[in-house]
Amino acid sequence: MGTFGGHHSAAPGAGHSDGGHMEAPGVPGIPPTWTSSDKDMVGTSLGPARLWFTVGHGIVNEVYWPRVDIPQIRDLGFVVADGRGFWSEVKRGTDYTVSTPGPGIPAVQVLHRHSRFELALRITPDPDRDVLLIEVELTGNGDLAPYALLAPHLGGTGRGNRAEVFTNRGRVVLCAEQGPFALALAAADASQRDAWRTAGAGYVGASDGWQDFARHGAMTWTYDRAGPGNVALMGKLPRRAVLALGFGSGQEAAATLAISALVQPFEAVWREQVRAWQAWHTEKAHAKGLPGEFHEKVHLSAMVLKAHQDKTYPGAMVASLSIPWGNSTDDIGGYHLVWPRDLVESAGALLELGAEEEARDIIRYLIATQLEDGRWAQNQWLGGTPRWSGIQLDEVAFPVLLAAALAEHEAFGGIEARDMVRRALAFIVRQGPSTDQDRWEETAGINTFTLAVAIAALVCGAGFLDESERGDVLLLADDWNAHIEEWCAVEDTRLARTHGVGAHYVRVAPARVISDRTALQDIVPLKNRDRDPGLPAAEQVSTDFLQLVRFGLRQPDDPLVRNSIALVDALLRAETPSGPLWRRYIGDGYGEHPDGRPYDGTGMGRPWPLLAGERGHYALLAHEDAEPYLRTMAAVSGRLGLIPEQVWDGDPRPREGLHPGRPSGSAMPLVWAHAEFVKLAVSLREERPVDRPEAVWLRYAGRRPRPTCAHWSPRMPVATIRAGQALRVLHEAPAVLRWGIDGWREASETPTTPGLLGLHVADLPTAGLQPGQVVNFACDAWPGRECSVTVVEAEA
Incomplete structure (x- = not known):
């Protein structure tokens, strides 16, 4: 329920109401893309959790689960707004600092600065659950509030995703699903209670939260669901909150992980991430x-x-x-x-x-x-x-x-x-x-x-x-x-x-x-x-x-x-x-x-x-x-x-x-x-x-060798060999090699023998030939092909 019992606002041409639920308009949204590859930090936990995250432009962008080759979101960013026309999307600002508790510790601290506010984030994975935790703290004058803006790309694409705002055992959760993948974004205040103030789903470029702010300067759209398509979710938070982005095989499974991750002190998870990585660096x-x-x-x-x-x-x-x-x-x-x-x-x-x-x-x-x-x-x-x-x-x-x-x-x-x-x-x-x-x-x-x-x-x-x-x-x-x-x-x-x-x-x-x-x-x-x-x-x-x-x-x-x-x-x-x-x-x-x-x-x-x-x-x-x-x-x-x-x-x-x-x-x-x-x-x-x-x-030791044996094969048909070298002919199957000297004089046949890692080889006794002499050879396996190799001077 997007407004948690309140009124659903609709954009011009909005979709229909179905049993009290509102479908966002604008299906399927604009063609999806990924986010910038300009990363501030990447990380994971050293625990059993199967989640990897990246931070770029001061916000979370790709999160990978349950394998490191499957990105599941485009980004999770923030808008700061006063509800009366002022709003700022922090990832578009350049005045931010990012730091970690120590070199090589993937626990990320971000501070966004604006003339009207500061938004501080701390980002760390839960080592035991497939959940990413984000601590949010907003300071500044006026009726400012942070809004989380999430773009799912489940299964590695922004196409065909479904988004929904629903209640899970008394808590509001922002969810998305596609095929075998699902995510849930839950929020808690300082008392670990549900922190969402309002939330909604929409189609990117048409009815998503960013478009709402761009048109109205406030969050006015609170659709319950959107999809399939390129979808987004948005929710209003108190000035201090913790977000938990969880992943699972279905919305309820993801929500269970996200909510359980919130029922613990954020500080404890942060300290464990820092301790584990410090220990790993020390050990190595x-x-x-x-x-x-x-x-x-x-x-x-x-x-x-x-x-x-x-x-x-x-x-x-x-x-x-x-x-x-x-x-x-x-x-x-x-x-x-x-x-x-x-x-x-x-x-x-x-x-x-x-x-x-x-x-x-x-x-x-x-x-x-x-x-x-x-x-x-x-x-x-x-x-x-x-x-x-x-x-x-x-x-x-x-x-x-x-x-x-x-x-x-x-x-x-x-x-x-x-x-x-x-x-x-x-x-x-x-x-x-x-x-x-x-x-x-x-x-x-x-x-x-x-x-x-x-x-x-x-x-x-x-x-x-x-x-x-x-x-x-x-x-x-x-x-x-x-x-x-x-x-x-x-x-x-x-x-x-x-x-x-x-x-x-x-x-x-x-x-x-x-x-x-x-x-x-x-x-x-x-x-x-x-x-x-x-x-x-x-x-x-x-x-x-x-x-x-x-x-x-x-x-x-x-x-x-x-x-x-x-x-x-x-x-x-x-x-x-x-x-x-x-x-x-x-x-x-x-x-x-x-x-x-x-x-x-x-x-x-x-x-x-x-x-x-x-x-x-x-x-x-x-x-x-x-x-x-x-x-x-x-x-x-x-x-x-x-x-x-x-x-x-x-x-x-x-x-x-x-x-x-x-x-x-x-x-x-x-x-x-x-x-x-x-x-x-x-x-x-x-x-x-x-x-x-x-x-x-x-x-x-950096010196060019002087091999005693030269090699010839259909993939390496050398034209010359050095005086004093034997000639080894390589073939992939048994064969009989016919060969002679200087226009087939002294012609003879040499069968190949197994050797050289499964190839078949014929060794021709050419070491006694003089510069200028020519070795002629052919094989039934190369119909119509007659080969020759010329002997040249040995290297000085």
Whole structure:
């Protein structure tokens, strides 16, 4: 009953009355969107409650339940009004402060200031119930009152929600429901009695509470229900109250949780949230031995990592509790998905923070969600159902590196990962060295970052294999490592001449570069652009090559590395008031448009703070000062230190909330960026990249190998081998290889034998051939295809 026995006010053209109940007009409301991704804080409890929350612009926005990948509301904000025409929606003001009781403690204090009032909020989850509690205190002169305004997005969308104001055992509750999800917003005064003074439901943009204030300067509409559609709920509160937002399988279940959470002192719940998180930080000893100025940021990053883990699926972590450019889209996915790459990058940071059990949960989760062919989905819902279907070779390799890292830390805890590792390596061997998508999920070909991760996985994964397989895998790793420059480096290019550098790495090389280096002149498409003419591969550069140094495949003073550093500094470095940052690659289109409009499938790429972290790791290895890169990552963060995905680097655009050197409208926080911050901070203490695999460093120490065996396969049809190398031909099924020398002289047949992780191999005795000689071969499995490999000079 919207007015609790009083008169129902109706807008012009209002709906009908049905047995004393009023249906709000304006079905289905305006098309829904999410809220801004500009978060002040994110959090959860360390108790059994399955609820996560975010705070942005000084109010609660997305709340996730019962899993960290299902947002259930758009926002829960406040209007302050006197009922006589004055009203102010606090989220639209800029004069507010937000704080927490300590670094990395997700209990949030907000103070909104206005010339006529101050609105103080304290926000904390109940550790034992699926309920978020908000303490509200309004001060100011006149007949002011706070009004709570709730926008449900149950099941991850604003479409098809139903809202209702109803009485539950004598208490008024604001409820919404859609499918298996329901929420209830209850309120209590200082005596724990029902605090709602009046309440109503409506359709967003037509009959919701905000529209009521915009038209009448007061709350005059008190409809009992609305829906299905994009709905909202509003209720008037006393100046001091506690709100409880509960979630359940139905309205009554959600109301029971919300009301029970109110029948306890708010202060007790607040203190328990603070105590539990302080104890967790103390147990992990996150900041031990780190530079003092970074202690608080490390504690915050540790909390961000922990708070993005699910409780139904331990070990699953979403990429961000936000939706990039959320106020322009109703995308159900956002970044509330599991990317294996982000997950393993986060696991590495957790290991360095002493959170070994959390890292073990991640490897367990990865074992459980590995696909039959040995890979992982590009991204997936927490239960393992794939969302996007792209194949990214680095995402197959990263779980192998996590297994190796757990082994290095002696932290496996009895987990058996050999089968997982073997199946992942088998996929890498069959599909590599080219990937269908790079780490930015856009471009096929041979990419230095992906190749570095894949080679590292082969080397580290070999340690999990039987001795009979280990040597063959290491031979392939050496072969790929030795080809990096042949596949991914160019010299005497237009870019090199313009910027006065020599040979340098490219962003990505088309796969056919394996057999023909002229492929480096092929046009490679640029994604996310309004008009995409593409660019030749030789003219596309990125920071991805830094992974070669970080993982110990190349030395920091390698001339190719130095030249590439000079080139990306000239082309991708962005000077901002917060410090230097780097864009991903030339021609990137993933970011706001130049006029500040949100990314909408096209745009202009902006600088990424995590790339400053990657550059800091290079600086550490190059014996340069790496601390400034950490300071930049801290300086570009949000109000309480959350690190964004991207930073605005254009002219100030205050109307769009875009300021140079500050977070853009992309995801914030980006968990991967917080993991990178932690790793760089710990790497400073250890004086080496802490995620550099030890086995890779011991094998290569930054030096290019000279493999004794070359490999050829239909996916890796090399055109040359070095004098002195044997040639191993790989095939997925048994076959007989016919081969000869210099136009089929001395022709013979060699059957394949099982080997190399399920492939079939034929070893040709080519080590005695001289430069200029040609090996010819064919197979019935390749009808009409005759292959040849030329012997070239051995390296000096």
